[in-house]
Amino acid sequence: MAEEVSNYENLTDLACEKIGGQILFATDDWFAPAENLLKCEDPVFKAGLFTEYGKWMDGWETRRKRKPGHDWCIIKLGMSGIIKGIEVDTAYFTGNYAPKFSLQAAKLKSDDEAKFPSRQIDAMGTECSKEAFAQVKAIKTEKWKELIPMTPLTAGFINTSRSFFKIDSDKVYSHIRLNIFPDGGIARLRVYGEVQHNVDLSTKEEIDLVAMKNGGVCHSYSNAHYGHPKNLISPGIAKNMGDGWETARRIDRPPILVADERNILQVPGNEWAIFRLGCIGEINKVHIDTNHFKGNYPDSAKLEGGIARNGVIVWKTVLPPTKLAADRDHEYSIEDLLCCGPFSHIRITMMPDGGISRLRIFGKPISKHPEIH
Structure with a gap:
């Protein structure tokens, strides 16, 4: 259930690009690429700005789905940690926001991460290839731990765009899967938590x-x-x-x-x-x-x-x-x-x-x- 106010903003945004958050895979990036989800800055709106694919939006927005399934993406956290709360911001996505979402997570080793296909740097106007989808499908990310079940989102008006969700878990995660149902847009995803750092008490270095x-x-x-x-x-x-x-x-x-x-x-x-x-x-x-x-x-x-x-x-x-x-x-x-x-x-x-x-x-x-x- 969404919370009325944020209790997590003092914590580290484990997913933000500033600390190394990265999109590894997305099913679709037609109107706006998934990398926008991880921007540190608040989303902005540019009236009248269009690309060859449609209205320019500061977030992740997929095309209107015309085939079975739903859209999702895989995010590598910049730093592994214990997730305490999630913020989903649909700012400026008023008639095109994702109606529902869910979130899953896993702790992967470097060998597991290497199984993901390479990601196109500028993915706007694209969807994943059949080969890339099959490669990721084999990793079985749909079986990752569910942290938030399928949950409704609200339109991106100024008083309704930001939704906060508490996570009750003490496990360390390195990757998350963001699912949207069935398609649409989200401006920002904040993954609030505490970095898990194994202190070497024997070190002589500062x-x-x-x-x-x-x-x-x-x-x-x-x-x-x-x-x-x-x-x-x-x-x-x-x-x-x-x-x-x-x-x-x-x-x-x-x-x-x-x-x-x-x-x-x-x-x-x-x-x-x-x-x-x-x-x-x-x-x-x-x-x-x-x-x-x-x-x-x-x-x-x-x-x-x-x-x-x-x-x-x-x-x-x-x-x-x-x-x-x-x-x-x-x-x-x-x-x-x-x-x-x-x-x-x-x-x-x-x-x-x-x-x-x-x-x-x-x-x-x-x-x-x-x-x-």
Whole structure:
């Protein structure tokens, strides 16, 4: 059953193209290719824009089926993980949305993935060949674990387009099969979950303890007006401001700003985000990157760490309030840090507001979280 609100947006979208989500197979891509499902950006509508195949749409849209069966596609998750919830967005598909859908999942080995046929880069205006269909049919993806049974969807109007579904499972999956019945369009598919990372506690090398790829996850935050703080732990360098964490301007800023002897502005408010590290670890180095944020970077930031015990975290200062600069990767070595842990969670606070593109917490893994096996 669809939920009224999303409880999953703090979690990683395991399927998005930014972290490596990939379409391996689709039965049909006539009006718009299935790759659009995995875009990080919200869908858009371009009035009056047509291709030689029909109306341009920002999603996956198949032709009106005129033969037995239904349409479906296979998605390789960018990172294997435990799926907690699904969002299906039919935005702008108002008279052409898929009436029903279902979702299946599996954990595949690399040898199994190699059995899929190669995928055409620009598949618009095509359907799968008989040979490709037979090759995928032999993999028996229709027998994968059903996570969501056949369920109605709603039209892509502004108040009805987004549907959220809870997944009750603790199993790790690497691939999903999205079925639409019988045909039509979906703008985006979000697969919210937690990355499954097997921590090597014997390693002598530093790892990014908070990185999404290593199991880090956004726990909570104060404000995400322009960009969600989970972007801070995404792979790679941010491509623009929208790929970082940016808050609204705080309305409690003093009319006239003053600074202390360190040139740090004295403001009453701040914005914060808490992350659960991929494992309990000790910190050796911190990066706070304001890349792309030139007229809207925070004046200063601080970092705290703590161990969660019975849902309570006692915070210790890792990096005291420190002046930041525009469009720069700020690196802090162990000599700059007041406390190095071990920690299970970290909290970054920006004063008074603004944008940060990436946060990296390098250190040594100590142990797994007690609740994660």
